[in-house]
Amino acid sequence: MTGFDNEVVVITGAGAGIGRAVAQRFARKRAVVIVADLDKDRAVQTAEAITEFGGDATPFAVDVADARAMESFAEDVHAEFGTPKVLVNNAGYTTAGPFLEHTLDEWERLMGVNVWGLVHGCTYFGRQMSESGRGGRIINVTSVAAFTPIPLSTPYCATKAAAQMLTEGLRLEFAGTGVGVTAVCPALVHTGLYEDADADAEDSAEAARTLSVSALAQRFVAHSPDSIARTIVRVAGRNPAVVPTPIEARALYLATRVSPGGARLAARIFKPDRLTGLRARVSSRGVLTRMDDYLARKLERFENQ
Helix, strand or coil: CCCCCCCEEEECCCCCHHHHHHHHHHHHCCCEEEEEECCHHHHHHHHHHHHHCCCEEEEEECCCCCHHHHHHHHHHHHHHHCCCCEEEECCCCCEECCHHHCCHHHHHHHHHHHHHHHHHHHHHHHHHHHHHCCCEEEEEECCHHHCCCCCCCHHHHHHHHHHHHHHHHHHHHHCCCCEEEEEEEECCECCCCCCCCEECCCCCHHHHHHHHHHHHHHHHHCECHHHHHHHHHHHHCCCCCEEEECHHHHHHHHHHHHCHHHHHHHHHHCCHHHHHHHHHHHCCHHHHHHHHHHHHHHHHHHHHC
């Protein structure tokens, strides 16, 4: 895929954060953008921001965890716009707190958004792409949490690990159909996800503190949503298998492949937000760019073996 002129691109969780940035970038590539979000007002705000600079965007309100709603959404998109060329499953949900203090309702919401949301999107839009004969691209936004355990986030990590394996399995199943499937695994990104998260514990002080520290880290050391959006738009045209981004995510991913035990130890000592702050303090932008390029080449070679 070399361009997105007049191609239909569907993005879930597009009301804010990474999703909004992705929608805006695809719109600037002259794509027809379908802005989907649980919150209709936020979806409308994203669509309006796009139309202000001359882009083409239509908002939809949909809960990705609701199978019937997603099936209806896919049918509506197909009827009005045709088969999408790109689907970005970006909607996500998180909590924080001890494993034993998470309720079944929280588990269901985590599974509903982070796992079933991907299943629904890949099923209904993936079928359209496969049957169209034109192929397409499915990009699932997972996380470094898919392969790096994070304290007080075990349920979230578990759902992201499931999303990661779902993505890698689908890539094999869709091979030969023209439908490419990619997992994009961001490190800490300033998306507002932690501000919207729930703190689960009998005494929620520790969990709330975890969310507050994570939210603060997002503001001061995390990467911008637009930096992840650039990667997503780029890989939509290339179809790689797994894309950890940026530099610290690639380093963590490679570490889990080379030395899983060492990676688990590093996860206990250096959380993604600490790695982000550390690399910003000790390295110049030029050095970081060279390191990032080096890790990207290593990762690509590793994935192609």
